[in-house]
Each structure stands twice: as C-alpha cells, then as structure tokens.
Amino acid sequence: xxxxxxxxxxxxxxxxxxxxxxxxxxxxxxxxxxxxxxxxxxxxxxxxxxxxxxxxxxxxxxxxxxxxxxxxxxxxxxxxxxxxxxxxxxxxxxxxxxxxxxxxxxxxxxxxxxxxxxxxxxxxxxxxxxxxxxxxxxxxxxxxxxxxxxxxxxxxxxxxxxxxxxxxxxxxxxxxxxxxxxxxxxxxxxxxxxxxxxxxxxxxxxxxxxxxxxxxx
Numbered sequence: 001x002x003x004x005x006x007x008x009x010x011x012x013x014x015x016x017x018x019x020x021x022x023x024x025x026x027x028x029x030x031x032x033x034x035x036x037x038x039x040x041x042x043x044x045x046x047x048x049x050x051x052x053x054x055x056x057x058x059x060x061x062x063x064x065x066x067x068x069x070x071x072x073x074x075x076x077x078x079x080x081x082x083x084x085x086x087x088x089x090x091x092x093x094x095x096x097x098x099x100x101x102x103x104x105x106x107x108x109x110x111x112x113x114x115x116x117x118x119x120x121x122x123x124x125x126x127x128x129x130x131x132x133x134x135x136x137x138x139x140x141x142x143x144x145x146x147x148x149x150x151x152x153x154x155x156x157x158x159x160x161x162x163x164x165x166x167x168x169x170x171x172x173x174x175x176x177x178x179x180x181x182x183x184x185x186x187x188x189x190x191x192x193x194x195x196x197x198x199x200x201x202x203x204x205x206x207x208x209x210x211x212x213x214x215x216x217x
Contacts, residue, residue, distance in 0.1 A: 005212055010060055014068055017052040020045035021072050021121065022079055025114050028167070029106065037185035038178060040164070042117075047193040050156075053125070054148040055204050057132050059212075069125040073118050080114040083107050116166030124159035131155065148201050152194040160187040 028042025056065050087108055091100050128151045135147035160183045169179040 009208055013052045013056050017049055017068060018072050018075060020048045022076060025076055025117050038182045039186040043186050043189055046190055047197055050152055050194050051197050051200060053128060054201055058205060059208060062129050062133050065129045073122055076114055076118050116163040120159045120162035123162060124155040127158060128155035144201060144205060145198050149195060156190045157187055
C-alpha cells in the first residue's frame with residue numbers, strides 16, 4: 001500500500017523510464033534511413049527516457065536517478081539472459097510460426113546492442129545527473145530548460161557513440177564512416193527531440209508539483 005503521493009509519482013515515472021529503456025534495446029537492431037543518413041530505430045523511445053530522467057532528477061534527486069539507472073541496467077541485463085536462453089531453445093519444427101533463423105535475425109541482433117547499451121546507458125546517465133545538478137545548484141528552481149537541455153547535450157553525445165560503436169561497428173556490422181554518420185544522426189535526432197520536449201518538461205513539472213502540493217494542504 002502506497003503511503004504518499006510522492007511514492008506513486010516515483011513508481012509511475014520509474015515504470016515509464018524502465019519500459020522505454022528496455023523496449024529501446026529490443027527494437028534497436030533495426031536500422032532506418034532518414035534521407036542519406038542511417039540510425040537505429042531504438043533511438044525513438046529514448047526521448048521519453050530523457051523526459052522521465054529530468055522529472056525524477058527534479059523530485060527525487062541525484063540518488064533517485066542513480067538507483068533507478070542501476071536497477072534499469074540490471075533489468076536490461078536480465079533481458080539479455082532471457083534472450084540468450086530463448087535463442088538457444090530450438091523452435092518446434094513445423095509448428096512454430098517463427099523458426100530459429102527468423103527469431104535470431106530479430107533478437108540475436110539485440111545481444112550486442114544490449115551489451116553496448118548497458119555500458120552507454122550507465123555512462124550517459126551518470127554524466128547526465130552530474131551536469132543536471134551542476135546547473136541546478138547554481139540556478140535553484142529557475143531555468144529548468146538549462147539543466148534539462150544542458151545535461152542531454154553532453155550525455156547523449158557519449159551515449160550515441162558508445163552504443164553504436166559496441167553494437168554495430170566493433171562486430172563489423174557497419175563500417176567506420178557509417179558509424180560516425182549514424183552516431184551523429186542519432187545524436188542530432190535525440191537532441192532535437194529533447195529540445196522539442198522541453199514544454200512537456202515544464203508541463204510535467206507543473207502537474208507533479210500541483211499533485212504533490214495537494215498532499216500537504
């Protein structure tokens with residue numbers, strides 16, 4: 001039984017955070033093309049992760065984000081072991097609508113992606129929370145946009161290059177030029193979406209603040 005509204009807010013934000021992070025790993029093996037550029041479709045859920053990270057930072061602090069990031073990394077690793085097990089269990093021949101080769105073509109791609117993403121995720125989250133609180137301590141409750149966007153600008157630069165480097169370039173799935181252009185494309189995409197989501201940060205901040213203030217009235 002939840003004792004406070006703040007606990008409920010944390011559970012909702014954590015659920016959104018974890019769901020989008022895990023889904024991003026599962027769909028990350030598919031590369032899409034935007035004009036002349038290529039990027040992983042796994043990028044799509046990450047702006048929601050940024051959004052929830054910033055809101056958790058605001059209301060639950062640096063420790064809250066670090067603990068949730070560690071839990072999420074462990075859950076992503078858990079997904080890695082489940083996928084590894086599922087890949088190595090033979091499909092029922094003539095019965096299963098998905099054979100072993102088809103299953104591996106989809107989820108086998110996720111294995112390297114998950115390894116890269118766990119490393120990139122933890123590095124980027126630690127950078128994100130450090131920069132967020134660097135600005136927060138200097139601006140107080142003002143300039144939410146500065147700490148949310150500023151932390152994303154730096155953290156996602158590392159994330160974009162680490163995850164693609166480990167998941168696609170090191171295994172030889174893409175060449176170096178494609179790696180660089182794909183990482184830059186993904187970075188620009190994530191950064192653009194993060195900036196566009198800034199009004200939602202303010203909206204989420206307002207809704208949560210109002211909701212929590214009702215508890216003290």
